[in-house]
Amino acid sequence: MKPRQKRIALIAGGLASIALAAVLTLNALDSNIALYVTPTEVLAGKAPQGKAFRIGGLVKEGSIKRQDLTVRFIMTDTAKDIPVAYTGILPDLFREGKGAVVQGKLGSDGVFAATEVLAKHDENYMPPEAQHAVDQAKKGDAK
């Protein structure tokens, strides 16, 4: 083997072993890298007990209720629901039927006391007319 080929082989081998190490590390860290858990996971007891964590999902349609400065709504992943109470400023994109991530603690009464509410938007970009057409089509399907 020429020195040049030897160096190329060393580099390739080095890259392969680093990639393997990265894959194993990320696999081991898997659940810690996730920013949030879903309502289903929370109710299955997978959320940290007595510590703050984040729940991600959709804001259930028709669930937002305002009471003085406190907002109550339900986070859902369409399978399971978790009621949330939050006092503070909501982001503009926080809407019923849209994605959100809430941070806080789960109370003993089953209500999630949020200290921070973030809106999660999707990766679709379209003009309002197109959005309107999509909404109409969805309504048509529902009937």
Place this chain on the structure above:
Amino acid sequence: MRQSLIHWFKYGSPQSFYPLAGRMIPWFWAAAALFGIAGLWISFFVAPTDAQQGEGYRIIFVHVPASWMSMFIYLVMAFWAGLGLALNTRVSAMMAQALAPTGALMAALSLLTGAFWGKPMWGTWWVWDARLTSELILFFLYLGFMALQAAIDDPRRADKAGAILALVGVVNIPIIYFSVKWWNTLHQGSTINLTKAPSMAQTMLWGMLLMALAFWMYSIAVALMRVRAIILERERHTEWVKHAVE
């Protein structure tokens, strides 16, 4: 085959690459200006308002091209660094060194515009999700590469150390790209995918692609300018540089 290899190796020597780079630079600047003007015009005046985010989404026309470039420049930089390490070609290492500051700029731009976008839409400047964190690591990798190269006086040793760091950091690129797929993140998924049609209006897509092209041309132009400066600095003891700067 032989013939074409010799042709390519010719430009591996700093002396012949220097004037070639000099001839290419004005063209890349012109292309950058052209694509930039067209891209900005579409971004601001032609592309429609977004149904969800209103006018605020328009920062995408800088954010996405900057993020793409920050990842792509790293791959190119690592490629040149690896080539320099394997074949001991001098210009390769200089190319890697010349690309790093532009890559760092793109990563910083991506993080900044992301923060400006995140505050009104998500409700936060920053969140430690996988996409944002891995992009921050990319920014630090660029800074680390530049610092390491600057810290070692002997250019050959500096190139070797930098190349190893650059190659190790390549692992981070697929992590950034696939982070929104692999883990729960606040950052949304990719709008542009290889496997399905892009989920954005046609004119928005055109604006973004033109801006991406402008960023490409700008990056190539500044990288070539920088590599010329590096060539002059490193080859300052040779006869041809003395003639070139006269």
